[in-house]
Amino acid sequence: MTKKDTTNSGRRGFLKATAATGVAASAPMFFIKDGHAAAHGGMNFRNNPGKAKSIKLGFNVPQTGAYADEGADELRAFKLAVKHLNGEGDGGMLNTMKPLALKGNGVLGKKVEYVTGDTQTKSDAARASAKRMIEKDGVLMISGGSSSGVAIAVQGLCQEMGVIFMAGLTHSNDTTGKDCRRYGFRHFFNAYMSGRALGPVLKKEYGTDRKAYHLTADYTWGWTQEESIKQTTEELGWKTVKTVRTPVGAGDFSQYITPVLNSGADVLILNHYGKDMINSLTQAVQFGLKDKMVNGKQFEIIVPLFSRLMAQGAGDAIKGILGTTNWNWQLKDAGSQAFVKSFGAEYGFPPSQAAHTCYVQTLLYADACQRAGTFYPPEVIKALEGFNFDGMGNGPTEYRAEDHQCFKDVLVVRGNPNPTSQFDLLQVEQIVPRKQVEYPPTQFGCKLGPYKV
Amino acid sequence: MDAILIQILNGLDKGGAYALIALGLTLAFGTLGIVNFAHGALFMLGAFGAVSVQQLLTISKRVKDESITFFDAYKEIPYLEIWWGDTGRMIIDYAVPISILFVIPFMLLIGVLMERGLIKHFYKRTHADQILVTFGLAIVLQELVKAYFGANPIPTPAPAVVSGSAPVGAFFGLGEDLVYPWWRLIYLLASGLIIFAVFAFLKFTTFGMVVRAGMADRETVGLLGINVQRRFTIVFGLAAVVAGVAGALYAPILPPDYHMGMDFLVLSFVVVVVGGMGSLEGAVAAGFLLGILQSFASMNEVKSIIPGIDQIIIYLVAVVILLVRPRGLMGREGVMED
Numbered sequence: 001m002t003k004k005d006t007t008n009s010g011r012r013g014f015l016k017a018t019a020a021t022g023v024a025a026s027a028p029m030f031f032i033k034d035g036h037a038a039a040h041g042g043m044n045f046r047n048n049p050g051k052a053k054s055i056k057l058g059f060n061v062p063q064t065g066a067y068a069d070e071g072a073d074e075l076r077a078f079k080l081a082v083k084h085l086n087g088e089g090d091g092g093m094l095n096t097m098k099p100l101a102l103k104g105n106g107v108l109g110k111k112v113e114y115v116t117g118d119t120q121t122k123s124d125a126a127r128a129s130a131k132r133m134i135e136k137d138g139v140l141m142i143s144g145g146s147s148s149g150v151a152i153a154v155q156g157l158c159q160e161m162g163v164i165f166m167a168g169l170t171h172s173n174d175t176t177g178k179d180c181r182r183y184g185f186r187h188f189f190n191a192y193m194s195g196r197a198l199g200p201v202l203k204k205e206y207g208t209d210r211k212a213y214h215l216t217a218d219y220t221w222g223w224t225q226e227e228s229i230k231q232t233t234e235e236l237g238w239k240t241v242k243t244v245r246t247p248v249g250a251g252d253f254s255q256y257i258t259p260v261l262n263s264g265a266d267v268l269i270l271n272h273y274g275k276d277m278i279n280s281l282t283q284a285v286q287f288g289l290k291d292k293m294v295n296g297k298q299f300e301i302i303v304p305l306f307s308r309l310m311a312q313g314a315g316d317a318i319k320g321i322l323g324t325t326n327w328n329w330q331l332k333d334a335g336s337q338a339f340v341k342s343f344g345a346e347y348g349f350p351p352s353q354a355a356h357t358c359y360v361q362t363l364l365y366a367d368a369c370q371r372a373g374t375f376y377p378p379e380v381i382k383a384l385e386g387f388n389f390d391g392m393g394n395g396p397t398e399y400r401a402e403d404h405q406c407f408k409d410v411l412v413v414r415g416n417p418n419p420t421s422q423f424d425l426l427q428v429e430q431i432v433p434r435k436q437v438e439y440p441p442t443q444f445g446c447k448l449g450p451y452k453v
Numbered sequence: 454m455d456a457i458l459i460q461i462l463n464g465l466d467k468g469g470a471y472a473l474i475a476l477g478l479t480l481a482f483g484t485l486g487i488v489n490f491a492h493g494a495l496f497m498l499g500a501f502g503a504v505s506v507q508q509l510l511t512i513s514k515r516v517k518d519e520s521i522t523f524f525d526a527y528k529e530i531p532y533l534e535i536w537w538g539d540t541g542r543m544i545i546d547y548a549v550p551i552s553i554l555f556v557i558p559f560m561l562l563i564g565v566l567m568e569r570g571l572i573k574h575f576y577k578r579t580h581a582d583q584i585l586v587t588f589g590l591a592i593v594l595q596e597l598v599k600a601y602f603g604a605n606p607i608p609t610p611a612p613a614v615v616s617g618s619a620p621v622g623a624f625f626g627l628g629e630d631l632v633y634p635w636w637r638l639i640y641l642l643a644s645g646l647i648i649f650a651v652f653a654f655l656k657f658t659t660f661g662m663v664v665r666a667g668m669a670d671r672e673t674v675g676l677l678g679i680n681v682q683r684r685f686t687i688v689f690g691l692a693a694v695v696a697g698v699a700g701a702l703y704a705p706i707l708p709p710d711y712h713m714g715m716d717f718l719v720l721s722f723v724v725v726v727v728g729g730m731g732s733l734e735g736a737v738a739a740g741f742l743l744g745i746l747q748s749f750a751s752m753n754e755v756k757s758i759i760p761g762i763d764q765i766i767i768y769l770v771a772v773v774i775l776l777v778r779p780r781g782l783m784g785r786e787g788v789m790e791d
Contacts, residue, residue, distance in 0.1 A: 068604030242753060247764065251716045252707055254637070255751035255763065258463050261631075262456050263753070278606050278708060286634040286706075288618035313708060315608035348527070421518050421528060 045376055046162045047138040054111040055375065057082070057362065058139030060130050060154060061168065063118040067146040067274050070309055070354045074144050074168055075116060076347055077355035081362035084342070085112045092342040093363060096335040096391035101370040102363070108370060119145055123153035130154045134163050140375055141166060143361050146274075146354055148172030148221035155184035162453040164377050166361035169326075169354040171273075171305050173224035176405035177444025182451055183377065185384055185399065187364065187406045188357045191225035192444075193437035194304045194324040195232035197410040201322060201430060206267065206300055208237035213265035215256055215280055217272050218245040225271045229304050233269075241265040246276070253280040257287050266294040268301045277303060278313040285317040306413055309352045311425040318415035318425065325411050327356040327393050328428055336393040350423050360392045364399075378451040396434075402441030404448065410437050455622065455631045460748045462621065466637045468744025469644030473699035474717055475724035475736040476651060477692035483668045483731040484685045487572055488583050492721070493714030494591040495693050498563065499556050499700025500709035501598055504607050506552035510545045546612050549705055556701045557694055564693025568686050591714065599711040606708035611636040616705075636705050643702055647695060648737055654691075655733070664688055668731070723771050729784025739782055743767050 049055045059078045062071035084092045087104035094104060106112050115137040117129030126145065133139045142158055143166040145151050151170035158165035159181040167175060167186040171194070176186050212233055216222040222245070230240055241263050246256050257280070260268055268289055272280050284290075284301055292299035306323030329340045329350035339359060343351040351359070368383040369375050385401035394408035413426040478492045513529035533541030544551070571590060575583050610616060615635035622631025655661035667674045667681040674681050700709070707713065724743055728735030749755060750766035762769075774782065 064599075064604065068599075244753070244756075249712075249716070251713065252467065254463050254466070254706075255748055258459050258748070259456070259751065259753045261459060275606055275710065278608075282608070282708060283706070286616070286618065286636065288632040288634070291617075292632075309605070313605050313608060315610060 054113050056139045057114045058133035058142045059144045060117040061144040062121045062146050064120050067121045070146045073352045073355040074358040077359040081359045082112050085366050090342050093335050093339050096338045098391045102367050107366045119150050121147050123149050126150040127153050127157050141365050144168040149219050151175050152179045155181045159183045166365050168358050172221040173444045174220050176403045180403050180446040182448040185404045187361050189326050191228040193410050195228035196437040197324050197432035199232040201412050203236050210238040210267050211241045211265045212238050212267040213241045213260050214243040214269045216245050222271045253283045266297050270303050281314050282317045319417045321415040325413050327353045335391040403446040407434050462633050464745030464748030466641050468741035469641050471724050472737045472740025473644050474721040475740050477695040479725045479736040480692040484688045488580050490584050490588040491591040493718030494594040495696035496700040497714030499697030500704045502556035503549050503552040503609050503701040503704040507548035510548050552701050556697045560694045560697030561690045564690035568689040595711045606710040608708045609704040611705035727771050727774050729781030732783040735783030
């Protein structure tokens with residue numbers, strides 16, 4: 001009897017205590033929140049860290065799906081960036097970035113933490129995971145991704161929610177064109193730049209009398225790349241025989257490649273990326289396109305957007321093929337070397353271009369906060385807009401204020417015919433200067449939208 | 454003419470792959486009455502059998518890569534190459550054909566284990582339950598493969614001798630320009646051989662006769678004192694072998710990734726339904742028919758008349774055939790109609 005009573009009162013006591021703790025735990029939050037607002041000159045904004053000792057960043061990368069290996073490499077780069085921001089490791093590009101406001105003690109004295117999400121390379125999944133990180137984990141910034149479809153979807157969400165989005169690998173003109181956002185920033189280059197950079201090299205290598213056949217991934221990136229490359233090659237005097245859209249993830253491309261064989265075309269342009277690129281290129285080579293003679297000329301294949309990770313997947317098929325890339329680990333500048341050294345020491349292999357852009361984006365965001373002296377997004381955005389920097393692997397670079405696109409040199413690369421190591425798959429053919437790939441900010445219809453949301 | 458010949462070849466080639474998968478699928482359905490959504494995963498497992506053999510043969514010694522000076526990078530040199538030089542290199546080159554020898558027993562084992570371990574518990578359940586459990590199994594297999602092999606496709610090249618293309622144009626007297634990849638021709642030949650072997654096995658052996666009798670009337674065969682169930686288990690294993698070998702041979706055409714089975718699964722179900730549920734001849738005929746139709750629909754001349762036809766032709770044909778012949782091309786009365 002007595003025993004039972006004790007148990008009962010014990011349970012009631014527990015309930016009371018829990019309730020009291022709950023109230024106690026929730027009440028002060030209100031005060032603290034107001035306190036923060038005051039500390040930041042009356043500005044309040046989503047996920048304001050206030051007096052907290054740390055801030056959280058959200059890394060939204062494809063952890064499953066066709067781009068999972070790229071996503072994994074992006075995540076490695078993010079982890080390395082966070083380490084360097086917090087003053088751990090050898091500091092990587094913090095040693096070479098100019099100008100630099102960061103001190104290697106976190107950002108504005110706060111330690112950097114991170115959470116990760118899985119985009120699954122699907123727009124809806126990517127939005128859901130970004131939303132979760134913003135609402136549940138309280139992240140100040142979202143970065144990552146390996147598809148323009150995803151980047152554009154997440155960028156739109158970030159604008160609505162007032163959280164800055166530092167895009168990962170995205171190459172569609174639309175990301176900083178008609179779908180640009182005030183809260184979205186892209187360090188990676190775009191399809192138009194690929195076209196501009198490739199033009200002169202194509203003219204030199206393949207002449208001005210060519211007939212091109214496009215196979216194009218059927219989504220925003222593919223469309224804009226096809227348009228940009230077509231524009232460039234037609235300016236050279238090439239004719240476009242046919243452009244064919246292929247569904248993303250088509251797998252067997254033979255039914256798209258066989259019509260190329262007797263179309264009269266002597267160049268095949270593959271506007272494919274990832275798995276699609278590996279498959280279409282491998283199969284094009286199997287169908288003898290690389291050894292074919294058409295119109296008295298050697299048949300050529302061009303892959304406008306190249307990546308070393310994909311070159312690995314395509315094996316020997318990649319050898320001798322021209323394309324462009326945002327960055328390559330074999331660049332000899334101090335920034336690239338510092339990053340490759342640090343990444344290589346940590347993981348035992350060099351970083352991909354996806355890893356590079358994600359690493360740089362994280363540092364750029366952190367530095368902008370440091371310079372702005374606040375995490376208040378409109379101020380951070382202003383600190384990034386028009387920011388000129390160097391020592392990040394691409395030479396002097398500018399974050400153009402009008403459309404949030406980075407302008408820098410572009411690499412024209414060729415699949416290495418005689419690789420000296422397993423990573424030596426692309427050789428840099430030419431570093432195309434920034435002014436050759438520049439275009440007016442209004443060209444792709446960018447309207448950034450408001451600072452305050 | 455060139456264009457038509459190459460589309461026929463390409464269609465036969467695609468059809469070969471569809472027919473092989475559909476054959477296994479309808480074999481399992483006709484004998485065990487199981488709608489096996491994990492069949493695509495078996496195809497994928499076969500392809501990864503080829504990948505595994507390639508990786509086994511290229512187990513390598515890590516040698517410091519002196520060409521990279523920023524950090525410690527390592528080159529991998531296969532032991533076979535270190536030990537046997539050119540012979541070793543040649544063995545590695547023939548990884549895919551060699552893998553077939555391993556894929557056959559491996560897939561037989563997988564098939565039998567799958568039937569005994571999981572599927573036999575679902576004979577008395579509805580088709581919906583069977584679909585759910587086999588679909589679940591397919592996802593588990595996929596994720597296991599992804600966890601081990603990663604998500605990116607793994608190049609698994611054919612032997613160097615047959616990696617180029619065959620001058621089929623010159624062979625048919627149609628001009629030098631017309632070429633077709635050797636390995637795809639081999640695939641076509643192999644699928645023909647496998648289909649022939651399966652039919653011969655069912656037609657000309659006692660075992661096959663019992664299986665056919667069991668497919669027609671399971672109860673009567675059982676009353677004759679024959680253990681039909683055990684034979685059906687073996688047939689299920691055989692279906693797995695057919696799918697696995699089809700997958701392993703497909704590896705040089707399409708670098709395998711964990712998702713390749715799913716891509717084929719839906720199509721092969723359409724093939725089975727068009728061919729007639731439970732009809733082996735129907736599955737093979739429908740496989741080749743749909744392959745060739747798809748190939749012709751992909752010609753630019755056709756697409757300029759009806760844009761996008763290549764994406765829907767198979768389903769369109771399926772709808773038409775099922776409207777005219779609701780049991781499919783060669784469907785038998787009474788199958789899946791109770």
